[in-house]
Amino acid sequence: MTESTFPIAAVADQVPPRARKSLYPQAILDLHGARLEGREKRPLGDLFGLQNFGVNLTKLEPGAISALRHAHAKQDEFIYILQGCPTLYTDTGSTPLSPGMCAGFKAGSGDAHRLVNETERDVLCLEIGDRTLGDQVIYPDEDLQASFVDNIFRFTHKDGTPY
Amino acid sequence: MTESTFPIAAVADQVPPRARKSLYPQAILDLHGARLEGREKRPLGDLFGLQNFGVNLTKLEPGAISALRHAHAKQDEFIYILQGCPTLYTDTGSTPLSPGMCAGFKAGSGDAHRLVNETERDVLCLEIGDRTLGDQVIYPDEDLQASFVDNIFRFTHKDGTPY
Numbered sequence: 001m002t003e004s005t006f007p008i009a010a011v012a013d014q015v016p017p018r019a020r021k022s023l024y025p026q027a028i029l030d031l032h033g034a035r036l037e038g039r040e041k042r043p044l045g046d047l048f049g050l051q052n053f054g055v056n057l058t059k060l061e062p063g064a065i066s067a068l069r070h071a072h073a074k075q076d077e078f079i080y081i082l083q084g085c086p087t088l089y090t091d092t093g094s095t096p097l098s099p100g101m102c103a104g105f106k107a108g109s110g111d112a113h114r115l116v117n118e119t120e121r122d123v124l125c126l127e128i129g130d131r132t133l134g135d136q137v138i139y140p141d142e143d144l145q146a147s148f149v150d151n152i153f154r155f156t157h158k159d160g161t162p163y
Numbered sequence: 164m165t166e167s168t169f170p171i172a173a174v175a176d177q178v179p180p181r182a183r184k185s186l187y188p189q190a191i192l193d194l195h196g197a198r199l200e201g202r203e204k205r206p207l208g209d210l211f212g213l214q215n216f217g218v219n220l221t222k223l224e225p226g227a228i229s230a231l232r233h234a235h236a237k238q239d240e241f242i243y244i245l246q247g248c249p250t251l252y253t254d255t256g257s258t259p260l261s262p263g264m265c266a267g268f269k270a271g272s273g274d275a276h277r278l279v280n281e282t283e284r285d286v287l288c289l290e291i292g293d294r295t296l297g298d299q300v301i302y303p304d305e306d307l308q309a310s311f312v313d314n315i316f317r318f319t320h321k322d323g324t325p326y
Contacts, residue, residue, distance in 0.1 A: 008251065008255065008266065009258050009260055011263055012263055044243075044265050044267070045241055050239040050241060050270075052239040052295055053215075053216050053241075076208070076213040076214065076216060078213060080218075092171065100174055101173065102173055104211025104213045106169065106212040106213055107215065126243060128216065130215040
């Protein structure tokens with residue numbers, strides 16, 4: 001893709017969703033797949049050729065989760081709620097969110113987070129995360145960890161053995 | 164500020180705005196200050212201690228501009244329109260935007276951009292930019308350039324002499 005093929009602007013909810021629903025290992029999907037099926041991510045930053053950070057327009061249907069609860073070692077994350085009322089889970093418990101609210105997840109804090117749509121209405125949010133190399137991801141609730149290698153997250157068991 | 168002082172979440176439009184309206188040199192403010200006065204930035208990412216990228220909730224009153232038209236050498240930028248209908252100016256001309264639209268400005272493209280509120284209603288948008296070191300900023304319409312040094316943009320004339 002050359003620069004000239006990037007659009008000047010776009011209607012976010014008309015950007016094609018990511019084809020692959022999840023990058024998690026199959027054993028993890030076997031456990032949580034149903035709650036990840038209701039998650040749809042439209043990669044807005046990639047559309048414009050951005051490489052330093054990603055921006056997703058993410059839809060969570062009722063019952064869906066944004067991710068397994070996780071914390072990044074080197075990459076910051078940020079969310080902004082556009083529609084609906086998800087619940088944010090962190091180490092300290094649950095926080096109800098609503099449109100116009102935002103949250104940031106500082107790299108290296110160790111505090112793991114995820115959003116859960118516990119309502120009957122779709123949730124729409126923007127998710128931003130940078131792509132700092134050498135990132136590690138911890139998942140306190142699962143036998144799972146990830147390393148950011150060659151611009152892709154590679155998953156292993158907590159003891160380092162592959163899935 | 165220690166990590167424990169960061170909030171879990173926040174209502175974006177209640178985050179205090181940046182005290183200093185603009186970082187531009189006084190000579191530039193003398194030329195464009197009136198159109199920058201109507202710009203208000205709430206630093207959402209900083210509130211959570213994020214360091215790899217910034218997220219601003221930016222309000223543009225009628226007549227206000229988001230910035231002088233500029234292009235970054237190393238830092239990506241992204242905007243998402245929450246409210247109102249700004250006009251995006253790039254090297255190729257003007258593009259009308261509306262709520263739910265987004266645009267990305269890829270580092271190194273050389274294509275300079277800014278938003279202008281040419282309507283009678285306030286514009287609200289999210290602005291995201293990373294903080295890659297060694298960034299240079301070009302301003303094709305002004306005798307101005309900037310370098311990102313020690314996490315701050317330092318401005319000079321195009322021949323490198325200070326303001």
